[in-house]
Amino acid sequence: MSTIDHISYVQPKSGIGAARLTGAGLLVLLGGFATIGPVVIPVDPSAQDFGASLAPVGSDYLLGTDHYGRSLLARLAHGARLSFGMAFLTTLAAAMPGVLLGLLAAWRGGWAEKGLELMATVVLALPGLMLVLLLLAFSPGDYGPLFLGLALTLWVEFYRVTKATTKTVLSQPHIEAARMLGFGSRYILTRYVLPVIGPMIATLAAFAMATAIIAVSTLSAISVGLQPPTPELGSMIVELLPYFAEAPVQVLLPAGLIFLLVLGLQLLAQGERA
């Protein structure tokens, strides 16, 4: 789940490159599909129509149907909304405490920092997915442990980057100068610290969302995450796989959707340095 991608972390270049623009465009399209799709498409994603089982693309159903005759367009739209929603919520739940605790550790140092470092070390001792799997063992198939596990593993990266960057910023002479001029902590925070860590947090958030999307779909594909009939992209792929010979497109559609979601987020995050 990892956070492998941001090892060679540098502050993203300002300005928008072609890769980043492509990523943003992809995300706008997919985000539109995920938010508007479920509202506009009148079909229930779990309504079955056995007369039209595995209908091909372009028949009565625009993107065909699955083996139960459920509209794939509706299921993809709901699946995209689920993936986006889970990714957004877990990232938010990871970034908020991560950034705040990082600022606290950098600002205060001392025992607060030591305690937080210990917590981060404990979380990082195991690979992230293992932690999520362990929590999922409490109630396989539920949103709760999945959400909690992902947020628990993802906050560390936000915490560490915020802490390290804030520390460097705070140790610089212009901060000391600002302090001596009598500017308060709040001014220093909003004027000097936030502009530096802001873009980094945005990049990390895009990575975290990509990680969450992959994790959610992977876990339901290996049948410990969200269970069918939830229209989840990973479980859709696995459900449809036995029918690959008859309906290859139906298997490839959700797979392609996950790929595009992750690709969009990674391109947006990394831009030219991908």
Next chain:
Amino acid sequence: MKNFFLSRLLQASIVAVVVGAVCFALMRALPGDAAMRIAAGRYGPDARIADAAEKVRLELGLDRPIAAQFLEWIGSLLRLDLGHSLVTGRAVAHELQVQLGASVWLAATALLISLLIGPLVGLISGLKPGGAADRSGLAGAVVFRAIPPFVLGLILMLIFSRQLGWLPPAGFGSPREILLPALTLALGLAAMSSRVTRNAVAAVARAPYFAFARYKGLPEAVVVRRHGLRNAAIPVVSYLGLQAIYLVEGVVVVESLFAYPGIGHALVHAIVERDVPMVQGTALVMGLMFVAINATIDLLTFWLDPRTRRTA
């Protein structure tokens, strides 16, 4: 040097305590009375089960405070007493031995294949940054990184087993079965390591000592071999530490996908069956495998880069 080992030892004990604590909580969260469950398992559910459960409760100390039970749980974990599977009834340690071998083979094969692909692609890309090889390497890395491992595994399965019929889609036994899961992991790993290698090689190729080796008239191959490879290898090897995360997580996913009877497969099964001793055993072993890979990488870096010896 000592620091490396101490910190890895600390990590290993944190892994043990975290896994133990979660599984202890898991055991308590299981519905029903633990003493009753154990008594039913031992003596069979009969009319005197309540008496038997009372004896079991006294014998195992299930009536003691939670803290004492927790300490004992962790204690038996540290003595590597992993208990018996709730499903098969066999000793967890015994089951793990077989599965660990299978998983280690898979992980090692995957790592080996990725080391054949990734650094080679990276080397070719890095020697000419911006060239055709670099650009296609970049495109490949971006694409392979955006495909989740289970989707990549399915695609490989469809191509190599269904369309071409070259390799079996699942199973275990001969080297042929290990190839597809290993290749799945290897492609994901190589997508990442090729870019790290590329950047490392490009940095080395810009370095003054590299130019000097050329100016003094060494042939290109010797320049790359003597002055390029080892220096470029340092970041690549230390990056392997981060790849260990991908490897261990990937093993869980890919084994489940290809029905490969390793530890990751066992972990997923144990979670579905709520077989807590097995969850604990498999998670512990996978966590320790992660620590072991990291320790090996520490050693490798230590050997590659003499500068770390001076500071350590």
